[in-house]
Amino acid sequence: PDAAAQADAAARNAQLTKPMGSLGRLEELALWYAGWRGTSRPRLARPQVAIFAGNHGVVARGVSAFPAEVTAQMVGNFEAGGAAVNQLARAFGATMTVHPLDLDRPTGDFVTEPAMSEADLLAAMAAGWRAVDPEADLLVAGEMGIGNTCAASAIALALEGGEARDWTGRGTGVDDAGLARKAEAVAQGAARIVGESDPLQVLRQLGGREIAAMAGAILAARHHRIPVILDGFICCSAALVLHRAAPGALDHAVAGHQGAESGHARLLEALGKAPLLSLGLRLGEGSGGTLAIGVLRGALACLSGMATFAEAGVSDG
Amino acid sequence: PDAAAQADAAARNAQLTKPMGSLGRLEELALWYAGWRGTSRPRLARPQVAIFAGNHGVVARGVSAFPAEVTAQMVGNFEAGGAAVNQLARAFGATMTVHPLDLDRPTGDFVTEPAMSEADLLAAMAAGWRAVDPEADLLVAGEMGIGNTCAASAIALALEGGEARDWTGRGTGVDDAGLARKAEAVAQGAARIVGESDPLQVLRQLGGREIAAMAGAILAARHHRIPVILDGFICCSAALVLHRAAPGALDHAVAGHQGAESGHARLLEALGKAPLLSLGLRLGEGSGGTLAIGVLRGALACLSGMATFAEAGVSDG
Numbered sequence: 001p002d003a004a005a006q007a008d009a010a011a012r013n014a015q016l017t018k019p020m021g022s023l024g025r026l027e028e029l030a031l032w033y034a035g036w037r038g039t040s041r042p043r044l045a046r047p048q049v050a051i052f053a054g055n056h057g058v059v060a061r062g063v064s065a066f067p068a069e070v071t072a073q074m075v076g077n078f079e080a081g082g083a084a085v086n087q088l089a090r091a092f093g094a095t096m097t098v099h100p101l102d103l104d105r106p107t108g109d110f111v112t113e114p115a116m117s118e119a120d121l122l123a124a125m126a127a128g129w130r131a132v133d134p135e136a137d138l139l140v141a142g143e144m145g146i147g148n149t150c151a152a153s154a155i156a157l158a159l160e161g162g163e164a165r166d167w168t169g170r171g172t173g174v175d176d177a178g179l180a181r182k183a184e185a186v187a188q189g190a191a192r193i194v195g196e197s198d199p200l201q202v203l204r205q206l207g208g209r210e211i212a213a214m215a216g217a218i219l220a221a222r223h224h225r226i227p228v229i230l231d232g233f234i235c236c237s238a239a240l241v242l243h244r245a246a247p248g249a250l251d252h253a254v255a256g257h258q259g260a261e262s263g264h265a266r267l268l269e270a271l272g273k274a275p276l277l278s279l280g281l282r283l284g285e286g287s288g289g290t291l292a293i294g295v296l297r298g299a300l301a302c303l304s305g306m307a308t309f310a311e312a313g314v315s316d317g
Numbered sequence: 318p319d320a321a322a323q324a325d326a327a328a329r330n331a332q333l334t335k336p337m338g339s340l341g342r343l344e345e346l347a348l349w350y351a352g353w354r355g356t357s358r359p360r361l362a363r364p365q366v367a368i369f370a371g372n373h374g375v376v377a378r379g380v381s382a383f384p385a386e387v388t389a390q391m392v393g394n395f396e397a398g399g400a401a402v403n404q405l406a407r408a409f410g411a412t413m414t415v416h417p418l419d420l421d422r423p424t425g426d427f428v429t430e431p432a433m434s435e436a437d438l439l440a441a442m443a444a445g446w447r448a449v450d451p452e453a454d455l456l457v458a459g460e461m462g463i464g465n466t467c468a469a470s471a472i473a474l475a476l477e478g479g480e481a482r483d484w485t486g487r488g489t490g491v492d493d494a495g496l497a498r499k500a501e502a503v504a505q506g507a508a509r510i511v512g513e514s515d516p517l518q519v520l521r522q523l524g525g526r527e528i529a530a531m532a533g534a535i536l537a538a539r540h541h542r543i544p545v546i547l548d549g550f551i552c553c554s555a556a557l558v559l560h561r562a563a564p565g566a567l568d569h570a571v572a573g574h575q576g577a578e579s580g581h582a583r584l585l586e587a588l589g590k591a592p593l594l595s596l597g598l599r600l601g602e603g604s605g606g607t608l609a610i611g612v613l614r615g616a617l618a619c620l621s622g623m624a625t626f627a628e629a630g631v632s633d634g
């Protein structure tokens with residue numbers, strides 16, 4: 001981040017017509033954004049919501065409440081403008097892009113084999129990198145992929161340890177029997193690669209293409225100095241790979257929300273990120289991150305638009 | 318609320334392209350709004366943020382970090398468009414109205430005398446009632462008044478009991494000595510009227526004109542079936558008066574946020590309201606409630622704009 005711009009923004013913030021610190025997290029959020037964008041009075045002009053979709057071999061084990069064809073159907077819904085994230089992107093003035101990744105070629109079943117080859121992993125990460133508009137001034141990376149909470153849970157277990165049940169939740173709403181199958185798959189997948197310490201190899205072994213693409217997109221955003229709002233559990237599993245690969249890799253990212261998926265709170269703790277929102281969402285597809293654009297808009301409007309004590313002729317206490 | 322419209326909205330919500338319940342609190346928020354507006358696909362077209370300002374005799378006791386003249390100065394800032402809430406109202410498409418209430422005639426010092434006469438109370442509540450645009454489709458009631466967290470704390474103590482220190486916080490940032498003076502004033506004010514069980518009399522004895530006006534505005538909103546987003550500690554003290562006067566009086570209101578003012582969490586519990594946001598704000602002036610308009614906008618965009626499973630050709634699990 002640009003320390004001079006951030007210092008200028010902090011100096012401006014201290015003169016605005018409010019008690020110091022009284023806008024709480026809005027103040028830190030605005031200063032963080034100012035630093036990454038290199039300007040003390042930032043505006044949000046071109047936010048991008050990029051949605052990546054992938055299919056998962058592990059779905060054949062009955063770990064999801066929905067069949068795999070829903071992934072492609074929902075991609076059609078995104079393209080037609082009918083999904084939740086379309087409405088949220090429109091409401092908060094963001095452009096949405098949709099990136100299906102080899103949907104008719106699911107990843108390998110990670111319980112018994114690597115989810116992706118080296119080439120698959122690189123292709124997916126590159127797709128994520130290329131999806132980011134270099135001119136965007138904010139990125140929300142979201143996903144769609146029946147079975148992908150299962151992959152995200154396996155990644156979290158492999159990288160953070162603990163018990164499979166700590167990281168495994170109901171996703172889109174799997175029943176008790178499905179949840180048991182899911183936790184078993186998560187445990188077996190992580191056990192298959194026990195000792196693997198390279199986070200990118202963990203991603204290759206257990207993750208899906210959309211998870212790898214989100215990791216690539218978050219990296220690209222860093223390259224372009226585009227701040228990122230993280231979405232839910234699955235997006236955060238992609239972020240975790242980067243976080244474990246390089247400390248500080250997520251300094252340009254904030255946590256948009258804490259969702260209802262069990263394990264998300266723990267995952268946010270592992271990332272060291274406090275969520276902006278906590279509204280019980282468990283939809284994925286970038287919905288929580290996109291909703292949090294509103295909070296960022298409010299924060300930037302205050303920093304950039306408020307009068308100073310001197311301008312307004314207000315006594316500063 | 319309109320039960321038929323709410324039922325229609327709930328039926329629509331169940332068919333939208335998402336797992337049932339996966340939008341968490343956004344779903345309940347949208348259904349609540351649909352019921353009060355009497356339509357199953359509501360849009361937010363005309364939100365109003367009404368800011369009331371008053372001055373407080375108790376300020377002479379040194380209970381605030383800012384001098385009393387700041388109330389009028391900030392009214393000028395609201396009118397000129399320079400305050401935080403101006404930026405937030407603009408960011409979320411709300412019209413803002415500003416209502417100074419007899420600023421050069423502070424209320425009586427509630428430690429020793431009634432803050433308001435019966436006529437003063439009625440005039441302030443009527444000003445609040447009249448301030449509400451009957452054509453608005455959402456109301457955020459906010460306030461400005463140096464010393465008004467002190468009045469709000471006294472109201473809460475008188476109505477809810479407990480200890481003065483449980484309800485007394487630093488407001489705009491009073492120091493330790495000021496906080497001790499403030500808690501003492503709160504305790505003495507509540508003790509002066511011990512046994513008073515009429516919430517409106519408590520409001521008259523301890524409250525400020527802006528607090529009474531917010532109560533009047535919230536009542537007017539109910540009359541016009543305008544949903545309300547409550548703001549911080551002071552707004553919630555006005556709401557508490559209504560809540561204790563008539564159970565269900567706040568059914569048309571949601572809590573916009575939980576602020577950093579100590580006592581706000583407890584006050585929200587007394588109201589039985591879970592906040593939409595919790596970002597450490599402690600500014601008042603309707604800022605947290607106005608920020609929460611963004612959450613409501615997102616909720617309504619999803620309910621009213623999403624495709625159904627049938628429309629999108631998506632399998633519903």
